[in-house]
Every structure is written in structure tokens, then in C-alpha cells.
Amino acid sequence: MKQFYIAVLLLCFGTIAQGATRPNIVYILADDLGYGDVQCMNPERSQIPTPHMDQLAADGMIFTDVHSSSSVCTPTRYGILTGRYNWRTRLQKHVLYGFSAPLLADDRLTVAELLKAQGYHTAAIGKWHLGLGIPTTNDKVASGNGNNVDWQGVITDGPVDHGFDYFYGISASLDMPPYIYIENNRFVGECTTVKQFHRPGPAEADFEAVNVLPDIAQKSVQYIQQQTVTEPFFMYIALTSPHTPILPAEDWQGRSQLGAYADFVMQTDAVIGQITEAIDQAGLGQNTIVIVTSDNGCSANRANYRALEKAGHFVSAQFRGSKADLWDGGHRVPFIVRWPAVVSAGAKSDELLCLTDLMATAAELSGATIPAGAGEDSISFLPALTGRSIVSTRAGVVHHSIDGYFAYRAGKWKLLLARGSGGWTAPKEAQAIQAGAPMAQLYDMERDPGETINLYNSHPEIANRLLQQLESDVARGRSTAGVRMNNDVDIVLWKERALARMNNQ
CATH class of the missing domain: 3.40.720.10 (Alkaline Phosphatase, subunit A)
Structure with missing residues (x-):
């Protein structure tokens, strides 16, 4: 091919x-x-x-x-x-x-x-x-x-x-x-x-x-x-x-x-x-x-x-x-x-x-x-x-951490499907869970580039919109317009939920 x-x-x-x-x-x-x-x-x-x-x-x-x-x-x-x-x-x-x-x-x-x-x-x-x-x-x-x-x-x-x-x-x-x-x-x-x-x-x-x-x-x-x-x-x-x-x-x-x-x-x-x-x-x-x-x-x-x-x-x-x-x-x-x-x-x-x-x-x-x-x-x-705006069919950008956690950025908004850093920086996931952190994070990157104020619980409509777009980009096998593609493997977006299912089996 x-x-x-x-x-x-x-x-x-x-x-x-x-x-x-x-x-x-x-x-x-x-x-x-x-x-x-x-x-x-x-x-x-x-x-x-x-x-x-x-x-x-x-x-x-x-x-x-x-x-x-x-x-x-x-x-x-x-x-x-x-x-x-x-x-x-x-x-x-x-x-x-x-x-x-x-x-x-x-x-x-x-x-x-x-x-x-x-x-x-x-x-x-x-x-x-x-x-x-x-x-x-x-x-x-x-x-x-x-x-x-x-x-x-x-x-x-x-x-x-x-x-x-x-x-x-x-x-x-x-x-x-x-x-x-x-x-x-x-x-x-x-x-x-x-x-x-x-x-x-x-x-x-x-x-x-x-x-x-x-x-x-x-x-x-x-x-x-x-x-x-x-x-x-x-x-x-x-x-x-x-x-x-x-x-x-x-x-x-x-x-x-x-x-x-x-x-x-x-x-x-x-x-x-x-x-x-x-x-x-x-x-x-x-x-x-x-x-x-x-x-x-x-x-x-x-x-x-x-x-x-x-x-x-x-x-x-x-x-x-x-x-x-x-x-x-x-x-x-x-x-x-x-x-x-x-x-x-x-x-x-x-x-x-x-x-x-x-x-x-x-x-x-x-x-x-x-x-x-x-x-x-x-x-x-x-x-x-040359100073022109980029016009594209991609709605946002997907981020991915060393431990496989996902985040999605569209415009000024960023949704993280993790409680902590998703990586090496504290709090890591186990620490964030123990501290009772929300199950996800949402930030306004224009007002809060340091990602200090988690808006996930207060702006559920924005979090859901970003999640739906991320799910679409994953399911279609692509994030741009075009023929539907296949991922090489099944993608697990919520790592914590998958881990909980495994622990309950």
C-alpha cells in the first residue's frame, strides 16, 4: 500500500x-x-x-x-x-x-x-x-x-x-x-x-x-x-x-x-x-x-x-x-x-x-x-x-502523557482526563486520588496558563463538549476531515476507570 x-x-x-x-x-x-x-x-x-x-x-x-x-x-x-x-x-x-x-x-x-x-x-x-x-x-x-x-x-x-x-x-x-x-x-x-x-x-x-x-x-x-x-x-x-x-x-x-x-x-x-x-x-x-x-x-x-x-x-x-x-x-x-x-x-x-x-x-x-x-x-x-490565520478541520489538539493519560485542548480550554499530572510531577494519580481531587481537570489557558484553578466541577458543559470532541477524534481514527481510519488498538481514554474495573475483576 x-x-x-x-x-x-x-x-x-x-x-x-x-x-x-x-x-x-x-x-x-x-x-x-x-x-x-x-x-x-x-x-x-x-x-x-x-x-x-x-x-x-x-x-x-x-x-x-x-x-x-x-x-x-x-x-x-x-x-x-x-x-x-x-x-x-x-x-x-x-x-x-x-x-x-x-x-x-x-x-x-x-x-x-x-x-x-x-x-x-x-x-x-x-x-x-x-x-x-x-x-x-x-x-x-x-x-x-x-x-x-x-x-x-x-x-x-x-x-x-x-x-x-x-x-x-x-x-x-x-x-x-x-x-x-x-x-x-x-x-x-x-x-x-x-x-x-x-x-x-x-x-x-x-x-x-x-x-x-x-x-x-x-x-x-x-x-x-x-x-x-x-x-x-x-x-x-x-x-x-x-x-x-x-x-x-x-x-x-x-x-x-x-x-x-x-x-x-x-x-x-x-x-x-x-x-x-x-x-x-x-x-x-x-x-x-x-x-x-x-x-x-x-x-x-x-x-x-x-x-x-x-x-x-x-x-x-x-x-x-x-x-x-x-x-x-x-x-x-x-x-x-x-x-x-x-x-x-x-x-x-x-x-x-x-x-x-x-x-x-x-x-x-x-x-x-x-x-x-x-x-x-x-x-x-x-x-x-506569512501572518495569515490557519483554517483547518481539526477542532483541537490531543495531549498524551508517559502513563497514557489523555488531555484535549480546543481554543482556550483544556480538559485533562486525570486527577493529577498523569506523569512524574506530584501529585501523581495515586496521590491525587488519595487527596480527593476531582476525577478530571478543566483549565482556562488564557486566564490561567499555570493550570492552578480547576474548573471541571463548575463548567460541566465545557468539559462535556471537549470530551465529546476527543471521543470523536479517537473513534474516527483521525482528527482532521477525511475518510474514516482505524486505530491499531482499542483506545482507553479514562485510565482510572479501566484500572478500577481491573481491580474489581
């Missing part, structure tokens, strides 16, 4: 007017970078210097109300590349690991495949974290200790099998083995030892976590230097920072005077600067869209947020919660777009968007039409880049 979609896209490509200049697209995804960590997003309560991201914003546009489709890593990456909500898959909570089976189905169209069919050269550099078909020396799945991995074998179901012409990076997060680079569909070397970067596991002898971010920068710059103005390209650069292990390079240690996490954010910002500088030096800056964002909020405890707050730095800005949560600190992410040929310098948009929206935007940019069975939860934000 996917081959059919790509054939249709190729026909669409043939109808584009000859000589049309399609922009290059460079999508830089930081890992666990909080909304409040970037000064241009949080000017009053950020103490970490981020001059390169600030310059991108000064030269382009910031979006203030963009959300990752999940408040953790793997699910968000699925949504970015497919334009489909992660919770429609088998992955109903948590994340994958370095040896996990692939999450992307063979027939699931990706942004890379869509753009490749439109004549783009495509590259993924950095963290994959969507599962791989890891070769083994027997007929069993890859063991977590690597004992049955065929390090010389061919990796399947990776980036080059899902639309990317080139890949260089690692299988999952930098704290998840195996600790070894992958180039295209082969391991770079073999894992002959054991190392521990938070989690112990098989490692290639020369692999060091502190070198990965600089290596991603180097590979990205090299790729850009190889590009020309005659062939458009799409780069998906998935950084490994400032996620754990928090290991700023030696020359960045102590720079922020706020601790290792802040140093690592500064180094992350510098890498983004290296990439954009390479684009400009190659003469490609004018017609290259650079998008900088994050896969979820900051991992507050690991960043030692209490010490940062004492120094006046708030990783989630004015928003409540952090990574893993349903509250906005878990999934409201920095989002900066620079495109000198189109976007006015210093622009800002308050449009409500989701990271699933790359698919529809890339389609409109490249002249493609998304096939009926793809990009079910994606809308184009292209109009916003």
Missing part, C-alpha cells in the same frame, strides 16, 4: 510547474529541551544564554503555543514523521528502548517518503528511537545484552527503510544501549565491551557519550556542505541533548555558572548555531526553512530544577509540570522557524499547533497531496508563516 502512495506522490511531483523553487527543510529536534530554557521563548524567567536560537527567532518567527504529541520521546518522534498521533499505535504509554522492535508499520507513509517522492534528498542524523530490526545470529529477537546480535548484519526497518536516503546516528536515547553508531543500515564497528551511560549495556570500544552531540553536529555540517541549489533536501536532525546523560563537553563545562544542565543547553544552542551557519555559508540560507523545536518538556528532576529556580531560571517558563506530564510543561515546546525568503524577521504566532503538523506543512510546501490513509492528525502551518 505504501508503494501505491509513493507512486501517487510521484505523479503529483510531475505536475509541479517546471522551475518552481521548493525550499530546503531542516528540522532540528532537541531532546528534553524545556520551553523555558530558551531565552527568546521565556525572556523574563530564563537565565541560560541561548544566543543562536535567539538569533534564529530574531531573523524569523516564534510560535508560542506548539505541543509535542506526547510528553516523552518515542511517541513524539512517531507523530513528527507520520502526522499521526502516537497513541493510535500499540505504544499506549512509555517509550521504546535501544533493542526494541520497530514502531513504524511498513505501510505507514512518513514525511521523508513524501518529500523523497517530490524530488527531495532526505537525511536523518542523530537519535532514531523508533525501534529497529536488529540482525541476530539466531532466529530470536535481539537480546538486551547483545549476546545474539550480528554486529556485521543488515539492520532493517530503520530510517533508510522509511524514506531517508542517508542516516547516521544511534538507535535510541543516549542512556540506552547499544552504545554504537549506525550508518544507513549497518553498525559502525562492533560492541565488544560494556559501558554505562545511566544504563549499562553493550558498547563499541571507542563510543563515548560526551562525543555524540559534537559528532551529530559534524555529520550535519558535512551533509549540508554536500548539497547544491539544484536539488532540494530535507534534514531531520534529532539531537541527543540536553537529555540524560547530562554530559557537556569539557570546553562547555562551567560556562553557564548554573550547573551541568544549563551548560548542556548552551552547548545544544551552539550546535544549532553550527548547523545554521553551515547552511548560510553554503549559500542556502535564503530558501531553507530551519525549524527548531523539542520532543517534550525538560526532565526537571534530572536538570536539578530546584537549584535552577533558586537562580531565577524556570525550565517550563510560566507553565505547570515538566517532561512526562499532561500539564503544559510536559508538552508545550519551543518552536522557532527561520525562512528568510518568506518569513518576516521578529514575527510571532500564537496559533495552537502540534508537532504532527510537519507532514501537512511539508506536503503544501512541496506541492504534494497527502494520500487518504496518511497524515490523519496533521494540518499545515504554512499560512501562519
